[in-house]
Amino acid sequence: MSAVFSPEGFRHLRGSWALLALAAAAAIGLGLGGKWYLDHETRERATAGKRLEQARARLETARRERDNLRESADIFRTLVDRGLLQGERRLDMVELINGLRTRHQLFALDYEIAPQRPLQFAGGRVFPAVDVLASRVKLRMRALHEGDVLGFVEELAASRQGFFPLDRCALRRLEATSLEAMQPRVEVECAFEWITLKEKNAAQPG
Amino acid sequence: MLHFLYLTNTRLVSVRAQGKRIVARREFAVSGVGASEFERYLAELEQVPTHFFVDIADEDFRLDTIPHVGGRDRAALLGRKLAQIFRNTPYRHAEMQGREAEGRRDDRVLYTAVTNPEALRPWCEMLDRLQVPLEGIYSAAVFSAVVLQELDLDFADALLVTFTPGDAMRQTYFKNNEIKFSRLTPVDLEEGQGLGAFVAEETMRTWQYLDSLRHFGADDRLEVCVLVHSSDRALVQPQLRDFAQMQYHALDIEQASMKLGLKPAPLDSTAEEVMVHLFLLRPSANHFASPELLRHGAVRSAGNRIRQAAVAILAAGVAWGGFHVARSFQGVEADERIEQQLAAINTEHESIVRSTPSLGVGGSTMRDTVAFYNGSIRPFPALSEFLGAVSKVLAAHPGVRLTQVSWVATDDAKAMPPIQSIASRDAPAVKTLSKGEPPPAPGSAESQANPVFAGGRYEVALMEATLRVPAEDFRGAIGQAQKLADELSQLPGTTADVVESPLDLRSSLQMQGRHDAAKPATMETRFVLRIVRDRGGAA
Numbered sequence: 001m002s003a004v005f006s007p008e009g010f011r012h013l014r015g016s017w018a019l020l021a022l023a024a025a026a027a028i029g030l031g032l033g034g035k036w037y038l039d040h041e042t043r044e045r046a047t048a049g050k051r052l053e054q055a056r057a058r059l060e061t062a063r064r065e066r067d068n069l070r071e072s073a074d075i076f077r078t079l080v081d082r083g084l085l086q087g088e089r090r091l092d093m094v095e096l097i098n099g100l101r102t103r104h105q106l107f108a109l110d111y112e113i114a115p116q117r118p119l120q121f122a123g124g125r126v127f128p129a130v131d132v133l134a135s136r137v138k139l140r141m142r143a144l145h146e147g148d149v150l151g152f153v154e155e156l157a158a159s160r161q162g163f164f165p166l167d168r169c170a171l172r173r174l175e176a177t178s179l180e181a182m183q184p185r186v187e188v189e190c191a192f193e194w195i196t197l198k199e200k201n202a203a204q205p206g
Numbered sequence: 207m208l209h210f211l212y213l214t215n216t217r218l219v220s221v222r223a224q225g226k227r228i229v230a231r232r233e234f235a236v237s238g239v240g241a242s243e244f245e246r247y248l249a250e251l252e253q254v255p256t257h258f259f260v261d262i263a264d265e266d267f268r269l270d271t272i273p274h275v276g277g278r279d280r281a282a283l284l285g286r287k288l289a290q291i292f293r294n295t296p297y298r299h300a301e302m303q304g305r306e307a308e309g310r311r312d313d314r315v316l317y318t319a320v321t322n323p324e325a326l327r328p329w330c331e332m333l334d335r336l337q338v339p340l341e342g343i344y345s346a347a348v349f350s351a352v353v354l355q356e357l358d359l360d361f362a363d364a365l366l367v368t369f370t371p372g373d374a375m376r377q378t379y380f381k382n383n384e385i386k387f388s389r390l391t392p393v394d395l396e397e398g399q400g401l402g403a404f405v406a407e408e409t410m411r412t413w414q415y416l417d418s419l420r421h422f423g424a425d426d427r428l429e430v431c432v433l434v435h436s437s438d439r440a441l442v443q444p445q446l447r448d449f450a451q452m453q454y455h456a457l458d459i460e461q462a463s464m465k466l467g468l469k470p471a472p473l474d475s476t477a478e479e480v481m482v483h484l485f486l487l488r489p490s491a492n493h494f495a496s497p498e499l500l501r502h503g504a505v506r507s508a509g510n511r512i513r514q515a516a517v518a519i520l521a522a523g524v525a526w527g528g529f530h531v532a533r534s535f536q537g538v539e540a541d542e543r544i545e546q547q548l549a550a551i552n553t554e555h556e557s558i559v560r561s562t563p564s565l566g567v568g569g570s571t572m573r574d575t576v577a578f579y580n581g582s583i584r585p586f587p588a589l590s591e592f593l594g595a596v597s598k599v600l601a602a603h604p605g606v607r608l609t610q611v612s613w614v615a616t617d618d619a620k621a622m623p624p625i626q627s628i629a630s631r632d633a634p635a636v637k638t639l640s641k642g643e644p645p646p647a648p649g650s651a652e653s654q655a656n657p658v659f660a661g662g663r664y665e666v667a668l669m670e671a672t673l674r675v676p677a678e679d680f681r682g683a684i685g686q687a688q689k690l691a692d693e694l695s696q697l698p699g700t701t702a703d704v705v706e707s708p709l710d711l712r713s714s715l716q717m718q719g720r721h722d723a724a725k726p727a728t729m730e731t732r733f734v735l736r737i738v739r740d741r742g743g744a745a
Contacts, residue, residue: 003501004508012505016512023516027523034527041534048544055551062558065573072576079579085571120658122617127578129570134659150590157588163579165586165615167660170624172610190589193659197578199571 082160084197104152107184110140134193142184149188166192209256212478216372221482245332256338261346261370263390264322271312292319297494303384318345339506342492347378347388352484361429368433368477377412402445431455435475586662587615599693610670615662625668634729636719638710665739672730683708683731691735699740706734
């Protein structure tokens with residue numbers, strides 16, 4: 001062995017030593033390269049698995065949304081037609097009330113529309129895509145017959161100006177002072193919310 | 207490729223072998239121009255591992271026993287002994303031969319050496335000068351034990367007779383397959399003497415010499431194995447006559463070669479090709495060469511081993527990397543399946559998105575809008591429905607006159623709508639005075655700036671009415687009010703209670719009666735019902 005590790009032996013074997021070093025480096029490179037490739041592929045595989053899961057979830061959501069929207073499309077179209085997403089048009093409301101008052105021959109009609117506000121729901125429920133806004137409307141009416149009042153309220157609820165869920169109403173009979181005279185026989189006080197929706201992502205009006 | 211040199215006193219034979227087969231043979235004279243011819247020949251050959259057999263007369267053999275000691279001590283002891291016995295030659299060797307059966311059970315040793323180093327040195331210097339990778343220098347006599355073993359000549363006392371290039375005959379004595387003695391005799395035939403007679407004469411002398419050294423017992427017989435070519439066998443065998451102490455075995459070298467697998471068989475009786483072939487079958491350790499002489503061979507072997515190690519390491523690296531890559535390829539099918547599934551899912555998703563109605567707004571807007579409508583607006587109660595149901599019940603009670611109704615849609619079943627009592631026109635003569643009870647609390651929703659939007663699960667109404675009954679018929683009035691409440695309770699999801707009776711009979715209250723002289727025929731009693739309609743969980 002001393003001949004191998006002598007200067008002369010080393011001179012003779014330098015090519016072999018260099019080959020050994022190159023082979024060792026290449027082997028380490030190949031091994032580490034293979035391991036890197038395996039790790040890379042494993043990571044890619046895990047990522048692909050996650051992408052697949054996400055795609056499945058997205059597809060399921062899309063299916064659900066499609067089904068929901070198909071069911072809801074007709075309803076939504078009706079709601080849009082009724083101005084649910086169009087904001088308050090108070091002048092239209094004033095004209096509507098005046099028109100209904102005339103049609104139902106109300107003796108007196110006082111009303112009060114409060115400033116619009118975000119409507120609060122029980123349990124703090126919120127809708128991610130829309131803001132629910134409401135204006136509190138109070139009515140005080142006098143009529144000859146309670147049917148006139150009920151007709152007024154029903155026709156108001158069926159109007160295409162928005163939604164008016166009547167939540168409070170008090171009807172009181174008024175004593176007639178004269179049986180012959182045309183005078184109000186019933187007094188009514190009602191309150192409801194005038195509800196409109198606003199799309200949260202909709203562009204703000206200029 | 208291996209290169210073998212076989213040196214006798216007069217000839218040097220070069221034998222080249224490829225694998226287990228001899229492919230070239232060339233013979234040189236030891237003296238004169240033979241050496242220079244050989245050097246030129248050697249210089250033209252490619253550098254291959256070279257094994258050097260020595261089969262010359264100047265080789266001495268000594269038997270000895272040494273104490274049985276450990277490896278390092280034994281090496282030192284043998285080195286010292288060799289230096290003492292063969293102090294004039296560097297070409298010396300000690301062959302261990304087992305242990306004595308008795309006494310201290312010492313180790314048996316055969317010392318051998320080329321006693322005339324000048325016979326070998328020029329060749330060694332030539333090999334060194336040409337940097338021939340010498341692997342070893344071997345004693346042909348010592349190595350020839352393999353001949354007996356491979357030819358199954360298992361005798362207690364055997365004398366192997368071989369012929370060497372340059373007309374010499376070597377006789378090597380083996381006792382129980384251990385070499386004890388060897389001598390080389392030039393084949394120098396006298397006038398009229400045949401080879402057979404020469405062999406018989408020389409072997410007899412050898413027997414006598416060995417016998418004089420007390421190698422044989424009274425009953426021992428020396429088996430003389432003569433390795434000759436078939437062409438010489440006819441001349442030799444007739445001259446070999448057995449007797450009690452000696453028996454001859456003429457071994458045909460062609461048959462022996464066939465048995466050993468040596469092809470082609472030697473063309474004469476010289477044994478160098480047989481030796482070379484046996485060495486290829488059973489390589490031996492170096493006998494005579496010093497480490498200095500072996501350095502080119504050692505360097506060459508080291509180079510080979512380094513290159514082999516490099517190849518092995520590279521192969522291991524390829525295997526290591528390949529193992530990882532192969533493992534990564536194991537999931538290729540799964541990857542393709544995933545990609546296909548992803549593509550299919552994306553295609554279906556795009557199709558769904560295209561087919562989803564948008565109506566100018568986002569899907570979430572549509573969903574929220576419809577959810578709000580379905581949850582909060584659609585199930586919200588309507589006053590007209592409530593009043594319509596109550597009116598049908600009241601129609602069966604013509605004596606009851608409704609004076610006021612206060613109705614709320616709420617999520618609180620205990621809600622109490624506001625109401626202000628209206629006095630009857632013909633109040634009864636007996637009435638119960640309230641004890642300063644607080645008026646019904648105003649609706650809490652109206653008192654708040656931003657009331658919570660009620661889902662309208664419950665419709666709660668306070669209904670005030672009057673009932674005209676005969677004067678002082680309070681019992682009838684109370685009964686009718688209760689009957690009306692009971693009938694209203696028959697409506698789906700509805701409960702009705704009398705909260706203010708035509709005459710409050712509670713003992714805790716003060717009651718007051720006032721009867722005038724004029725007694726009216728009837729009276730109008732007042733009562734209040736609380737009606738609650740449970741709509742079963744809207745919104």
